[in-house]
Amino acid sequence: MTKAIRIDDLQMQYNKRIVLSVPGLEIPEGSITGIIGPSGAGKSTLLRIINRLESPTRGKVYLHEQDVWNQRSENMKLQRTMTMVFQKPTLLDKSVFQNVAIGLKARNVDKKILDEKVLSALKTVGLLELKDQKAKTLSGGEAQRVAFARAMVLDPEVLLLDEPTANLDPANVRLLEDYIRNMNQKKGVTVIMVTHNLFQAKRIASHVAFLYEGNLVEWGEASRFFDAPNKQQTKDFLEGRIIY
Numbered sequence: 094m095t096k097a098i099r100i101d102d103l104q105m106q107y108n109k110r111i112v113l114s115v116p117g118l119e120i121p122e123g124s125i126t127g128i129i130g131p132s133g134a135g136k137s138t139l140l141r142i143i144n145r146l147e148s149p150t151r152g153k154v155y156l157h158e159q160d161v162w163n164q165r166s167e168n169m170k171l172q173r174t175m176t177m178v179f180q181k182p183t184l185l186d187k188s189v190f191q192n193v194a195i196g197l198k199a200r201n202v203d204k205k206i207l208d209e210k211v212l213s214a215l216k217t218v219g220l221l222e223l224k225d226q227k228a229k230t231l232s233g234g235e236a237q238r239v240a241f242a243r244a245m246v247l248d249p250e251v252l253l254l255d256e257p258t259a260n261l262d263p264a265n266v267r268l269l270e271d272y273i274r275n276m277n278q279k280k281g282v283t284v285i286m287v288t289h290n291l292f293q294a295k296r297i298a299s300h301v302a303f304l305y306e307g308n309l310v311e312w313g314e315a316s317r318f319f320d321a322p323n324k325q326q327t328k329d330f331l332e333g334r335i336i337y
């Protein structure tokens with residue numbers, strides 16, 4: 094197994110309270126890894142730390158065996174290969190097209206290539222016809238598809254998703270799950286997805302990590318995890334004895 098991400102002895106404290114403790118975790122390259130656990134378990138904190146939005150109190154995160162906090166230039170380039178989509182998409186008060194183009198513009202991508210990539214991504218998420226519409230006027234499902242297209246055009250190696258389908262209707266949930274699967278299978282993108290939804294994790298995750306009260310209880314291949322969990326806490330969670 095080649096690993097995309099390796100976490101070593103990670104700890105996060107807020108106001109001296111330990112909210113996350115992950116002694117070790119490996120995210121296999123090309124996997125869809127679901128981060129699951131009840132509310133407040135530390136799932137979003139873990140994702141934010143992986144994406145360098147917050148620095149941990151202790152420990153390290155390695156992307157392709159390079160410390161993500163190392164500021165060397167080749168390392169910074171590597172970090173650009175990670176992209177995150179949040180539960181509530183933050184769209185600018187601009188057109189759908191311009192919202193999708195943002196990351197490419199920041200990278201000074203040639204206009205012709207930019208146009209091609211943005212239009213192709215909008216086609217994939219079924220929003221080509223809305224390309225000139227103001228993003229603020231979109232429905233929740235459409236807005237999340239724009240956020241997804243914005244991540245797609247950057248051709249990330251690692252895609253970080255924080256509850257990307259929460260609050261969406263079943264049809265949009267299906268669409269987004271299809272995009273996630275496609276990016277994973279056709280482009281080999283490693284996906285790390287925080288989800289509350291066990292059914293969703295069962296549907297699309299190849300690997301699962303279970304967090305409970307800030308502790309990484311168990312992780313591994315999804316089929317083994319769901320069929321034969323090792324830990325009593327995992328069994329309790331899967332059987333609904335731990336309240337969300």
Ligand SMILES: Nc1ncnc2c1ncn2[C@@H]1O[C@H](COP(=O)(O)OP(=O)(O)OP(=O)(O)O)[C@@H](O)[C@H]1O
Pocket residue numbers: 107108112130131132133134135136137138139289
């Ligand atoms: N900036 C912060 N300052 C203080 N405490 C924080 C901060 N961010 C998160 N926490 C606390 O850390 C714990 C973990 O939060 P986190 O958002 O990672 O949980 P989660 O598993 O993603 O929860 P949910 O599923 O409800 O989103 C919570 O108790 C939360 O209150």
